[in-house]
Amino acid sequence: MAHFKDFTVRYGMVIDLDKCTGCGACMMSCQAENNVAPQEDASNKLRALNWLKVYRLSNGKEYPEHETVFLPRPCMQCGNPSCVTVCPVVATDKNEEGGIVSQVTPRCIGCRYCMASCPYHARYFNWFDPYWPGDLKEALSPDVSTRPRGVVEKCSFCHHRFMKAKDKAIANGEDPLMLPEEAYQTACTEACPNGAIVFGDLNNPEHRVYELKQSPYAFRLLERLGTDPQVYYLSKREWVRRLGDNYLEQEETGKPLQTLLNNSH
Amino acid sequence: MQRRGFLKFALGGTVGLVASPAIWTTLYDLAYWTQNWGWIPRLQNGEDQSVATVSKLDGTPLKVRVNGGRVIRASGNKENEFSKGGLTPLAASEAQLLYCESRVKRPLKRGPDGGYAYIDWSEAERILKEKTKDAQGSLAFLTADASSSLNDVYSAFTAENGSQDFFFMPSDEQAANHAWRAMGGMGKIGYDIANSDCILSVGANFLDSWGTVAHNRAVFDETHPTDGSEAGQAIYYAGAMQNNTAAVADAWIPVKPGTEEIFLLGILGELAKNSLLVDPAISGLSAQYSPEAAAKACGCTAKQLENVVSALKNASRPLVFAGTAEGQSLGSGVHMLAIAINYMLGRINQDGGLVNLPEQAPLLPSAQSTADILERNFIAFCRQVADGSLAAPKLLFINDANPVYALSPNAKVQECFAKIAYKICFAAHWSETCAECDLVLPIAHGLERFDDVFTPYGSGSINWTLAKPVTEPHYQARPLGELIIALADELGLDLGVSDIPSLLEMRANALGADFQEYLESGATYQEANSAFTLPVISLMPLLTKKAPAKAPEFALHVYTNAAAGNPSTGIPPYANRAIADYQLQEGLCVAQMNKATAEKLGLADKTKAFVETQNGRMPVLVKLYEGIMPDTAAVMAGLGHTEFDRFSVNKGNNILQYTQIDMEAGSDLPVWSGAAKVVKG
Numbered sequence: 001m002a003h004f005k006d007f008t009v010r011y012g013m014v015i016d017l018d019k020c021t022g023c024g025a026c027m028m029s030c031q032a033e034n035n036v037a038p039q040e041d042a043s044n045k046l047r048a049l050n051w052l053k054v055y056r057l058s059n060g061k062e063y064p065e066h067e068t069v070f071l072p073r074p075c076m077q078c079g080n081p082s083c084v085t086v087c088p089v090v091a092t093d094k095n096e097e098g099g100i101v102s103q104v105t106p107r108c109i110g111c112r113y114c115m116a117s118c119p120y121h122a123r124y125f126n127w128f129d130p131y132w133p134g135d136l137k138e139a140l141s142p143d144v145s146t147r148p149r150g151v152v153e154k155c156s157f158c159h160h161r162f163m164k165a166k167d168k169a170i171a172n173g174e175d176p177l178m179l180p181e182e183a184y185q186t187a188c189t190e191a192c193p194n195g196a197i198v199f200g201d202l203n204n205p206e207h208r209v210y211e212l213k214q215s216p217y218a219f220r221l222l223e224r225l226g227t228d229p230q231v232y233y234l235s236k237r238e239w240v241r242r243l244g245d246n247y248l249e250q251e252e253t254g255k256p257l258q259t260l261l262n263n264s265h
Numbered sequence: 266m267q268r269r270g271f272l273k274f275a276l277g278g279t280v281g282l283v284a285s286p287a288i289w290t291t292l293y294d295l296a297y298w299t300q301n302w303g304w305i306p307r308l309q310n311g312e313d314q315s316v317a318t319v320s321k322l323d324g325t326p327l328k329v330r331v332n333g334g335r336v337i338r339a340s341g342n343k344e345n346e347f348s349k350g351g352l353t354p355l356a357a358s359e360a361q362l363l364y365c366e367s368r369v370k371r372p373l374k375r376g377p378d379g380g381y382a383y384i385d386w387s388e389a390e391r392i393l394k395e396k397t398k399d400a401q402g403s404l405a406f407l408t409a410d411a412s413s414s415l416n417d418v419y420s421a422f423t424a425e426n427g428s429q430d431f432f433f434m435p436s437d438e439q440a441a442n443h444a445w446r447a448m449g450g451m452g453k454i455g456y457d458i459a460n461s462d463c464i465l466s467v468g469a470n471f472l473d474s475w476g477t478v479a480h481n482r483a484v485f486d487e488t489h490p491t492d493g494s495e496a497g498q499a500i501y502y503a504g505a506m507q508n509n510t511a512a513v514a515d516a517w518i519p520v521k522p523g524t525e526e527i528f529l530l531g532i533l534g535e536l537a538k539n540s541l542l543v544d545p546a547i548s549g550l551s552a553q554y555s556p557e558a559a560a561k562a563c564g565c566t567a568k569q570l571e572n573v574v575s576a577l578k579n580a581s582r583p584l585v586f587a588g589t590a591e592g593q594s595l596g597s598g599v600h601m602l603a604i605a606i607n608y609m610l611g612r613i614n615q616d617g618g619l620v621n622l623p624e625q626a627p628l629l630p631s632a633q634s635t636a637d638i639l640e641r642n643f644i645a646f647c648r649q650v651a652d653g654s655l656a657a658p659k660l661l662f663i664n665d666a667n668p669v670y671a672l673s674p675n676a677k678v679q680e681c682f683a684k685i686a687y688k689i690c691f692a693a694h695w696s697e698t699c700a701e702c703d704l705v706l707p708i709a710h711g712l713e714r715f716d717d718v719f720t721p722y723g724s725g726s727i728n729w730t731l732a733k734p735v736t737e738p739h740y741q742a743r744p745l746g747e748l749i750i751a752l753a754d755e756l757g758l759d760l761g762v763s764d765i766p767s768l769l770e771m772r773a774n775a776l777g778a779d780f781q782e783y784l785e786s787g788a789t790y791q792e793a794n795s796a797f798t799l800p801v802i803s804l805m806p807l808l809t810k811k812a813p814a815k816a817p818e819f820a821l822h823v824y825t826n827a828a829a830g831n832p833s834t835g836i837p838p839y840a841n842r843a844i845a846d847y848q849l850q851e852g853l854c855v856a857q858m859n860k861a862t863a864e865k866l867g868l869a870d871k872t873k874a875f876v877e878t879q880n881g882r883m884p885v886l887v888k889l890y891e892g893i894m895p896d897t898a899a900v901m902a903g904l905g906h907t908e909f910d911r912f913s914v915n916k917g918n919n920i921l922q923y924t925q926i927d928m929e930a931g932s933d934l935p936v937w938s939g940a941a942k943v944v945k946g
Binding site: 019045053129132140146190216 | 304305306308309310311332333335336337338339340341343348350351352353354357358360361363364365366472473478479482483485486489491492493507509510511512513519739826827828837838839840841842843844845846847849850851852859860861890891892893894895910911912915916
């Protein structure tokens, strides 16, 4: 499938759902790393803003046949991002080596077309004035600008870390497009105590994600929409993989998308 | 138009415009849409530092980023062999908890009208000295942290004041310690999770909130490769709900709250069937519980129970343990049965089994051993003081514990407090317990003080991680250890230590560790379990054990969300987003139950209802979830705070105030009862 744009370096994640316990350490780290303003009440999930959200999934069966799995959902950094094509002010783009979909909040006019077009609900409107009461703003990271009310926010794969890693590589006389895996890791990847999140360059055979994405247990969310997500999931459980997309009854999971499309014709 | 008319029009127009919101709204919107927002914080940048320490909230080794003197965030410490860089959601909140609004900023004294007024530290020290002097021989001390070496200072101070009333908050550790000691164990009970190849956890959410979580999860990561190859450790979780541990376990065995003992007896009986180890204690007790009978009482199937037994038998290093969510002790019976099962499997003092962690002598002459402190029961103390069977102490010190929030009303904490002449709360955060005390003193947060984490409950070996200050104490907070040593000096008491770093150096020397090295590296000292001190495990206490009570008709399963703080921290600022809509919705706690249960009760998804217990009725919102047993409702603890800050209050109700605590026959240890009803709202 053609990409929106081809990149030499394409960062992505492989998340092992059989290892995620849904503790939320990734969510907490993400907020602290990216200066996501805290919310007094986040129980109204239509107004809560999450760059990364952990969902609880169910196999849909009744007790005692029921099974549960937790699914962390960052931005999929799609190869063909539907959000980019609808943005009227080019506040979101996919135009930089690394293949990360940018979100330029000072350009955003808050029209929310991108939210409507994102099939993963990975984009959130900032409904409230960002507020760090008391001395809480002392803990703001100097790396990520705070955002005002009225703009759309989303996960950036901790892009500032990518910039720092590239700067460091250049300073050391190394190739910034051939970063070793450990040189650039997202906050959620680092935080996960179970090692459920693996992060790296999907095009680099030296990075673990290169092999992991080819696992027979790997799948992507709503893959056949053609968004080409750069986030892969792993699960040995068939029902979990089936939840990833709208499969027909006779279809098998774990097959590359092209095979599925060929078979369907 | 006449001059007068023009003036009237102009004046009216001006007043009208000023009074109308249109002009202000336009200006406000203009500011937004031209992006001249002045109200978002400007970032400050300074020199970056990374300081290695440990979280005093749950023992997670940390690397803390400090920028220009400001603490930015806590991350896992990748160089630490104990946690391998893993981070828990609570430890991830350390930096925000350091600066949050709920910090106690200055000493506060309660006036005659019940209100609090700021006082300065010299006045606070005067009161502290005067009250301690007056309370000679009648001082009680409660602390929430059982893994700190600073407890030696506090318990020595209590003893030097002529009292032995030094308590920990009730916990699983207390019950397990009692069972271990009663059955002949020495030192501390240890769980060698790292070396086990098959784990059966009964109720202990050990991959989320029980024991050494960061370490347990590092082990889980190592034994469960991401590349799809075979796992090196099988996990079986028995409990009322498919929780975080059950979600990744090889099998979930449903066990109704209150029937954990019966489940373990069923396993014990099945193991005893073809075993060469025949013991009258086991055969007598387990004979009544065939797999079928036990399974029927617990709510699982006999096949599930037999499968677990078969997995345990076939494993080369199986390990069985029991536990609960925070503070919900089940008494010592479940722990005794778990020990007996490990004994039957030959897993006492074996790699990957239940291990005897050698008891460490107290560091100070008058200090009490951890095992002795664990034998003391705070709930029994409160009840006795409340009913007058025990003389109330004149003075109570509370260190960062929140019993008013965490303990059920029938623990009689409030009644006990009413009888204590003076209560002093040493707290980093303003809590429900602070609001019941006469003097509240701001103490240093975990990132502002020297402290340590010494072999926390759930460890599989003796281990020690040093906490060092990442920043100077903020506001007027002072480290409690130093404050108590200074107070002892003022009172002419010799505790045998001059300051906290010296105490921690004593700990290092006792372990044979290099204090400076561990101070700088943030590494965890771990002792190899090569030379086990063999205890002779006796099954005799099981002979006197009464048959377990029948399960309640309808049970309440209280669980925790590790991100949502603990009774001493409240809900950390960023944690609200990690509270799911199946835990809190529309300002109400959510009661999860399966469809069959809801239909039986005449309830539907998202309807309002009440959880009814002996302590009253709590409003809830019903949510259907099939990962829970029939006739059981699951409600999250940690909500319903009335103190702390804006991030903690106005969020549902505190389910812990509706639970019932009974005392276990024989041990007199607290047992949280799951008996409840859910009725239509």
